[in-house]
Amino acid sequence: MKRWLSLSLAIGLGTMALLSGCASQTPAKIRIGEVTRSLFYAPQYVALSKGFFKDAGLDVELTTTSGGDKTMTALLSDGIDVALVGAETSIYVNQQGAQDPVINFAQLTNTDGTFLVSRNKVDNFSWDQLKGKVFLGQRKGGMPQMAGEFVLKKHSIDPHKDLNLIQNIEFQNIATAFASGTGEYVQLFEPTASQMEKEGIGHVIASFGKESGSVPYTDYMTKKSYLEKNKESIQKFTSAIYKAQQWVATHTPKETAEAITPFFPNIDAAILESSVKRYLEQGSFAADPILKEDSWNNLQAIMESAGELKQRADYAKLVDTSFAKAATEGR
Template sequence: MKKLLLAFFVLVFIIPLVACNQNAVQKIRVAEVTRSIFYAPLYVAIEEGFFKDEGLDIELTTTWGGDKTMTAILSDGADVALVGSETSIYVYAQGSSDPVTNFAQLTQTDGTFLVSRDKVENFTWDQLEGSTFLGQRKGGMPQMVGEFVMKKHNIDPSSDLTLIQNVDYANIPSAFASGTGDYVQLFEPTASIFEQEGKGHIVASFGTESGKVPYTTFMSKESYIQENEENVKKFTAAIYKAQKWVDEHSAKEVAASIAPHFEDTEPSLIETVVERYSEQGSFATDPILDTEEWENLQNIMNEAGELPKRVDHETLVNTIFAEEVVGN
C-alpha cells in the first residue's frame, strides 16, 4: 500500500514539477556593442516574439564599445555578446582558458559609411588624400575595414591623410559635429541624421567596398555554451526566424517592427536605413559563419596589422547550432 501511495505521489506531484521546470522561461542576458538599425534582425526577434516562442526571455543591455562588451562576457555580466568577431580572436590570443566562441552570425558586411563634412560631387577615394579622417577605435572592425578599403583604393592611411583614432566610440559623432575631421566613418542612423541636419554628406559605403565578412556575431564563453546547449540552440533558432522574416518583408515593415528600439528616430528614417542595409546585403540571411568569411576577417585584421595570430575556423566558431536550425 505504501508503495502505491509513493507512486501516486510521484505521478501527481513530482513529475508535474519537473515538467514545469523544464518548460520554464529561460532568461538570457545579451550585451550588444551598440544600438544600431544594423542589428535589425535582433530587434525583430524580440518584437515579433521569436525568442518568446522558444521559451526565452531576453534581457538586452547596450554596452557601448567592444572592450566593454567583452568585459561583460568575461566577468559573467552577460551570457551572450553581440559584437565584432575579431574580439574573440583578441581574447583567444591572450591565452584564455575559457575562450569566447562565435555561434551565430547577424551581419555579413561592414555597417559604416563615409561621411564628408562638405558636399562632394562625384566622390572618388583619392579625394581622401591630404584630408583629416576621423576614424573608429584602433583594432576594432570598423577601423580595420576602413583601412582595408582605403588601401584597396591605393590610399595609405598612415601617410596619405591625417588619421584620428583617439576619440571614444560614443563621442565620434559629436566630435565630428563640433568640427573635428574632414571625413568621418559613421554607423546608421547617425550618418543619415547628419545628412538630414546638414552636418555631413554620405559619399560611400564601407560595406559595399569590403565584401562579406562576419562583422557582428553572437558569442559566448565556451563554458556557457557547454552548460546551456539547449538555450543556445533556441537562441540561434529565434535569430534565424528573424533573419528570414527580415528577408521576406519590406523595409517599411521591418522599420515598424523595430521602431520601439529607436524611439527618438523618425519611422521614415528607420525605413531608409533598413533599405540601405538590405540593398547592400548587410543582414545575414542565416546564422552560419562559414570558413571563407572567417578567413576574410583575418585577412582584413592582418592587413591592418592587428591580427595577433591566425586561428582556425573550428577553434573559435561553433556552427553546430546554426547548421541544425537551418537544416530543420
C-alpha cells in the first residue's frame, strides 16, 4: 500500500511539474499598434518574420492603427499594449496633464523618413526653388510636417508664407492626390517616393531625414502603469527589437527586403530593396533601441519651431532607457 501511494504521489508530482512547466512556457501576449504600415519600420517586420519575438517567448499581435491620434487613443483606452508612433505623441499626452504618462522605452527610427518629391525633373536643386510653389504637406502637429517645416526654415523658407501649402488631405491619401495632379512638390515616405519615380510621376530631389538630423522619429511606448506591471515582457520585447536592428545592420538591403516582403505584398521587390538601401545609407534605422537625450532635445527643438510645444518635456520623466540598455548589454 505504501509503495502504491509513493508511486501515485510521484506520478502526481511529475504531472504537476509538467503542467507547471507548460504554463510557464505560455507566450506572453503583447498587442502592438503601429501608426501606419511603413517600410520605415523594417526592423519590426524582421523581428516578426524571423521569429525573434517568438524566440523570446512572446506572442506579438500587430495592428495598423492609422494615425497618431487613433494610435494614442487605442493605447490610452487599453485597446493596445504598446504603440509604435512618433515620440511627440507622448509629449502631447504629457502636456494634457495625463496621470498615467506614456513612456518611450525603445527607439526604432533615428531620422525623419520623408523625401522631397518634385513633379518635374529638377537639375541643380536648391531649396529656394520651392518659393511660390504648391506644396502638398502633411498633417499639422505630426512629425513629418514638423520636420519638414524645420528643414524649410533652416533654408530661410517660411512654409506658411513662402509656399502655397496644402494640409487638408489625409495622410493615406497624400500620394494619391499628388499622382492625380495636386501639388508641384510633395513630402513622401519610401517606398512611395520610389514608386512615384518608377511610374514617372515625380522625382526624389532631397531628403528631409538628412536635413533634420538625429531624432527619435518613431518609438515604442506604453503607459507607465503597464510598464511597471510587465517589465519582463517589455524586456523580452526590447531585446527582440535590438536583435532585429542588428540583423538589418548586418544584412544586405536585398536580404532585408526579402524578409519584410510578406508585409508589403504589392510592392515590387526591386523597389523594396532600393528603399531599404536608401534608409540604411542615411541612418534612418536606429542601430539600437536607446533613445538618447540629445535626440530628444532635437525633437523638441523641431516641435518648438512648429509652435506645437507648450513647454519642454522632461527626458527623465517620459523616457526609460533601462530596457534598451539591458538589451544591448545582453541582459
